[in-house]
Amino acid sequence: MVSMKDISKKVGVSVATVSKALNDHSDIGETTKERVRQVAKEMGYFPNASARTLKTNKSHNIGVLFRDEAGNGFTHDFYAAVLDSLKKTAESKGYDISFINSDRAAMHMNYLEHCRYRGYDGVVLACIDFSDSGVVELATSNVPVVTIDHIFDNRTAIISDNVTGIRELVEYIYKECGHRKIAYIHGADSSVTRNRLASFYKTMEELGATVPDEYVKDGRYRKPDMSYELTIELLELDDPPTCIIYPDDFAAIGGINAIKSKGLSIPDDVSIAGYDGIRIAKVLEPKMVTIEQDTGKIGDLAAQKIVQLIERPRSAIAERIVVEGKLLKGDSVKKL
Amino acid sequence: MVSMKDISKKVGVSVATVSKALNDHSDIGETTKERVRQVAKEMGYFPNASARTLKTNKSHNIGVLFRDEAGNGFTHDFYAAVLDSLKKTAESKGYDISFINSDRAAMHMNYLEHCRYRGYDGVVLACIDFSDSGVVELATSNVPVVTIDHIFDNRTAIISDNVTGIRELVEYIYKECGHRKIAYIHGADSSVTRNRLASFYKTMEELGATVPDEYVKDGRYRKPDMSYELTIELLELDDPPTCIIYPDDFAAIGGINAIKSKGLSIPDDVSIAGYDGIRIAKVLEPKMVTIEQDTGKIGDLAAQKIVQLIERPRSAIAERIVVEGKLLKGDSVKKL
DNA sequence: TTGACTTACGAAAACGATTAAGGCAGAGGA
DNA sequence: TCCTCTGCCTTAATCGTTTTCGTAAGTCAA
Numbered sequence: 015m016v017s018m019k020d021i022s023k024k025v026g027v028s029v030a031t032v033s034k035a036l037n038d039h040s041d042i043g044e045t046t047k048e049r050v051r052q053v054a055k056e057m058g059y060f061p062n063a064s065a066r067t068l069k070t071n072k073s074h075n076i077g078v079l080f081r082d083e084a085g086n087g088f089t090h091d092f093y094a095a096v097l098d099s100l101k102k103t104a105e106s107k108g109y110d111i112s113f114i115n116s117d118r119a120a121m122h123m124n125y126l127e128h129c130r131y132r133g134y135d136g137v138v139l140a141c142i143d144f145s146d147s148g149v150v151e152l153a154t155s156n157v158p159v160v161t162i163d164h165i166f167d168n169r170t171a172i173i174s175d176n177v178t179g180i181r182e183l184v185e186y187i188y189k190e191c192g193h194r195k196i197a198y199i200h201g202a203d204s205s206v207t208r209n210r211l212a213s214f215y216k217t218m219e220e221l222g223a224t225v226p227d228e229y230v231k232d233g234r235y236r237k238p239d240m241s242y243e244l245t246i247e248l249l250e251l252d253d254p255p256t257c258i259i260y261p262d263d264f265a266a267i268g269g270i271n272a273i274k275s276k277g278l279s280i281p282d283d284v285s286i287a288g289y290d291g292i293r294i295a296k297v298l299e300p301k302m303v304t305i306e307q308d309t310g311k312i313g314d315l316a317a318q319k320i321v322q323l324i325e326r327p328r329s330a331i332a333e334r335i336v337v338e339g340k341l342l343k344g345d346s347v348k349k350l
Numbered sequence: 351m352v353s354m355k356d357i358s359k360k361v362g363v364s365v366a367t368v369s370k371a372l373n374d375h376s377d378i379g380e381t382t383k384e385r386v387r388q389v390a391k392e393m394g395y396f397p398n399a400s401a402r403t404l405k406t407n408k409s410h411n412i413g414v415l416f417r418d419e420a421g422n423g424f425t426h427d428f429y430a431a432v433l434d435s436l437k438k439t440a441e442s443k444g445y446d447i448s449f450i451n452s453d454r455a456a457m458h459m460n461y462l463e464h465c466r467y468r469g470y471d472g473v474v475l476a477c478i479d480f481s482d483s484g485v486v487e488l489a490t491s492n493v494p495v496v497t498i499d500h501i502f503d504n505r506t507a508i509i510s511d512n513v514t515g516i517r518e519l520v521e522y523i524y525k526e527c528g529h530r531k532i533a534y535i536h537g538a539d540s541s542v543t544r545n546r547l548a549s550f551y552k553t554m555e556e557l558g559a560t561v562p563d564e565y566v567k568d569g570r571y572r573k574p575d576m577s578y579e580l581t582i583e584l585l586e587l588d589d590p591p592t593c594i595i596y597p598d599d600f601a602a603i604g605g606i607n608a609i610k611s612k613g614l615s616i617p618d619d620v621s622i623a624g625y626d627g628i629r630i631a632k633v634l635e636p637k638m639v640t641i642e643q644d645t646g647k648i649g650d651l652a653a654q655k656i657v658q659l660i661e662r663p664r665s666a667i668a669e670r671i672v673v674e675g676k677l678l679k680g681d682s683v684k685k686l
Numbered sequence: 687t688t689g690a691c692t693t694a695c696g697a698a699a700a701c702g703a704t705t706a707a708g709g710c711a712g713a714g715g716a
Numbered sequence: 717t718c719c720t721c722t723g724c725c726t727t728a729a730t731c732g733t734t735t736t737c738g739t740a741a742g743t744c745a746a
Binding site: 015017018019029030033034037061062064065066067068069070 | 731732733734735
């Protein structure tokens, strides 16, 4: 590896001058700067990130913690898309993305320790168990943190607008399509789930509709099998719903199977709606009615905000940014 | 941050002794080692990765280049699952995973330069355009490299057994299910595609079956729309196929839609098969006949091999490891 | 000519760790 | 008693940068 020392020898100036020339400091002559830059390019010089990090305490590296409760890892379309967008924006700002892990082989480190070890300038938390003590420790440390879809006190959070999302979805189904008997199979307990569920009840109430207890089922995200069972239960009620909302688009597939297994068709006999707006929802027939979360914007904002927290810590205050979703009016809900 | 210096002061030994004690060198007394370790724990010491990397030239960081031609990013189930497995194994061996990117904002670096800048010990390449000059440069550099599903001369490659995969698939459809008119919509040109296509022709030939030119269509991976169009073309042939093999499970969905749009049913009127064995293939009704690629093993092996190349460069030779897939006998192919 | 500034650069310390080489005390042998 | 080993620890150099402080030369007004 060619270092600044090599350049300094060739140009005939000190290492300090090389450093300052390459970093465009004002106390170096323009001709010297030009010469240094040229030789650096000739010799194929690139800085050594470790040395720079060691000295400056800035790694230009952002750690991400991406793993959902169910262990879907990256095979979770929503988070995968967010990560993709996050990565793109972070990279455009000169930051690299690394995964944070705990439990290193030899050395037992928790999340926070791992971050310090690697010197991550900041971290983005998503798709994890936010009640995990290691996660809480990280979130309450002095490391810049941005969370996605979860709010920690005094930390910046990017949250998908689940309240409005469910409201729009329900209003569409109720007002535009005329359904009155709407069931909701929700996901496992989390702040996202609580928001969606509360919004579901509130919207129904505002619309003057009643929600029988047996219309609200405790399902799981991305678990079609569970959706299948619960859908069967719903369909076998004395007074079955005419439309079922699922935890997410993928989980809805279980519902679709259940409905078909009963010899019923979508949307003629039963209507369904999902959530997320992942690719599969736009491809399956009938096209799913769902709320498409703006993954691009969520990832982009997360990157913007973490960089801001890193680079201008004084001016950056903990924000709570809500990202609107978009109602996709597919064909899976019948207009009554 | 508490450093070795802090520990050395507290214990009353030199920094060198602390370093050697923590690294369990043999020339430090057992009592001293114990004392150092204890104080280190008390003070919450963790090593500084940058300093260590700077000195030892080992970052314990593996770079990954994961991006497919179509820009699916991580929302590609197959690669997402591979990445997940890769990450798990690498982490268990004490390595972290970072993304390699080119085109950093201020400083224009290519992949190789970026790797050197960050000091990645090795890199794993997957899901990218292997003909890209930057990728080739990286693959032919002296950085340890493992590729997935592509072979570079003299580099270790983990490849999914596409030849056997297609053969098993075709033999199942032909022999066990009795189909004779089998069409294949293949993906975009790549070594994977060429292997699959060649295996398709060879297997059909061995079985004594003829493959009309119009039964082989140039489709795209993960593009249901394209599959839709091509499926329509196939169905409208004078002598349409009884079974259609798609580029992958996801692309097959377009085919399913096309078949249904024609008022036909699967598998009674037309049989279909996919490739990959991603979750959706196991969830959709009818369950897809497909080849499940062993993503867990592929990722695991890639991690094993790159670590081996890094840690024992002398003994490690360029290998070509073939990972078998598994035929999933769903219900999407009718037994004639 | 002198003193005060400005401009352009260099010397050296520092970041936190690793490691080769060397020192020193006590044990053991001749 | 002297010498040689061991065992245990220290000194000091080093990795590649950044940054503070210093200084020499040049500029300019008085």
